[in-house]
Amino acid sequence: MDVKKADYDRLVVVYASDLYRYAVWLCKDPVQADDLVQETYLRAWKSLDKLKNRDTPKPWLFTILRNEFARQYSRFRPELSEIDPDILELKDTGNDTSTEAFVLRRALDMLAEEYREPLLLQVLGGFSCEEIGAICGISKGAAMTRVFRAKQKLREILEPTINAK
Amino acid sequence: MIDCERFKIAFTAGPRDLDPELASHSDDCPDCAKFAESIRDLDIKLLACMSIEVPRDLAATLKEIPGYSAKGKSNWLIFGGFALAAAFLLGIGLSSVYLPDLISQPATLQQVVYQHILGEPQALNAVFPVQEAVVNTTLKEFGVSLQKPLGEVMHVRLCPVGDTFGLHLVVQGKRGPITFLFLPTKTVDKSLAISQGHFVGYIKPSPHGVIAVVGEKGELLGETEAVVRDALKWL
Numbered sequence: 001m002d003v004k005k006a007d008y009d010r011l012v013v014v015y016a017s018d019l020y021r022y023a024v025w026l027c028k029d030p031v032q033a034d035d036l037v038q039e040t041y042l043r044a045w046k047s048l049d050k051l052k053n054r055d056t057p058k059p060w061l062f063t064i065l066r067n068e069f070a071r072q073y074s075r076f077r078p079e080l081s082e083i084d085p086d087i088l089e090l091k092d093t094g095n096d097t098s099t100e101a102f103v104l105r106r107a108l109d110m111l112a113e114e115y116r117e118p119l120l121l122q123v124l125g126g127f128s129c130e131e132i133g134a135i136c137g138i139s140k141g142a143a144m145t146r147v148f149r150a151k152q153k154l155r156e157i158l159e160p161t162i163n164a165k
Numbered sequence: 166m167i168d169c170e171r172f173k174i175a176f177t178a179g180p181r182d183l184d185p186e187l188a189s190h191s192d193d194c195p196d197c198a199k200f201a202e203s204i205r206d207l208d209i210k211l212l213a214c215m216s217i218e219v220p221r222d223l224a225a226t227l228k229e230i231p232g233y234s235a236k237g238k239s240n241w242l243i244f245g246g247f248a249l250a251a252a253f254l255l256g257i258g259l260s261s262v263y264l265p266d267l268i269s270q271p272a273t274l275q276q277v278v279y280q281h282i283l284g285e286p287q288a289l290n291a292v293f294p295v296q297e298a299v300v301n302t303t304l305k306e307f308g309v310s311l312q313k314p315l316g317e318v319m320h321v322r323l324c325p326v327g328d329t330f331g332l333h334l335v336v337q338g339k340r341g342p343i344t345f346l347f348l349p350t351k352t353v354d355k356s357l358a359i360s361q362g363h364f365v366g367y368i369k370p371s372p373h374g375v376i377a378v379v380g381e382k383g384e385l386l387g388e389t390e391a392v393v394r395d396a397l398k399w400l
Contacts, residue, residue, distance in 0.1 A: 003328070005231055010330045012227045014323045017219045017306055024217050025179070034220065041227045055285075056323065104214050122179060123211045126322065128287070129179045144178035151177050151207060
């Protein structure tokens with residue numbers, strides 16, 4: 001196997017799951033998410049030689065996916081529906097059907113995109129606010145503010161649920 | 166004196182981005198410690214909520230992409246074949262003159278491991294342990310699960326390491342962080358020692374590729390390695 005293909009396969013093994021989850025939350029459709037991830041990897045394959053720092057390809061892949069999403073789907077944003085709860089087959093909660101989990105999913109879905117996206121990148125991608133800023137084209141401070149506000153909103157929404165227990 | 170409000174805002178925005186001075190504030194402030202716990206709890210719930218099941222054939226499909234993208238380019242391949250042959254012949258000519266200066270030694274596995282550790286400084290500087298849900302999810306994606314407690318995991322991630330990939334795990338030792346790299350596609354015949362600056366460690370063969378263990382000088386690496394190996398169950 002040549003070096004480029006081996007490098008590419010490593011990117012698939014290590015990052016495909018995170019990218020897919022991020023894509024589903026971005027476009028709210030698993031089929032489109034699948035297409036988006038495939039397009040991302042196709043572009044990554046074609047531009048692999050341009051990857052400057054081979055030790056940090058993750059932000060690069062997320063940026064490609066994000067740009068591809070903006071290119072393909074941004075004009076359809078007004079038509080996007082809420083995320084279908086059926087596609088959220090929760091991996092680590094044993095299909096948590098509690099009221100709290102339901103409320104959290106709805107709350108996440110209702111967050112404005114400018115707040116939800118940095119939060120997704122932090123929680124799903126494990127990125128620092130500096131990396132989030134670089135991916136989203138905003139400053140580190142702006143990324144911190146948006147993540148803070150997103151969590152603040154979620155806490156406000158969840159608070160009555162927690163208190164009602 | 167650190168302002169509690171400053172801590173809460175910074176901690177909510179990103180525990181990973183906290184500077185150590187600010188991070189230690191919660192040690193002395195029960196109110197902020199309680200707040201930090203509630204944010205960790207929220208992060209765990211968020212991760213569980215966002216962790217959508219990934220199609221089983223996703224990776225296999227993606228690995229096919231280079232093959233598909235090459236289709237329909239047969240003319241270019243033929244042309245490319247001639248070009249490659251010409252370049253090869255030219256290369257033979259040039260290599261007799263320049264080759265000794267161009268050849269560089271490939272990095273040894275010890276160097277690859279050491280460079281990877283240095284390349285992820287956040288793994289060594291983590292202030293808070295990784296949430297259990299994150300540990301479990303990452304381990305599962307790598308193909309292992311926890312059968313015993315692992316202690317405080319300060320960093321866990323699937324990483325590209327040199328020309329392969331592996332599980333990068335950092336646990337807290339007595340003298341500092343101890344790094345484990347599990348590299349399933351690598352093999353070594355015998356143990357290799359690592360000694361660079363204040364880091365010491367080794368790379369040794371394991372039933373699942375190789376395992377690299379690196380920590381501060383004076384750390385009892387073997388004991389920690391036994392705990393970690395005992396805690397992991399290969400799926």
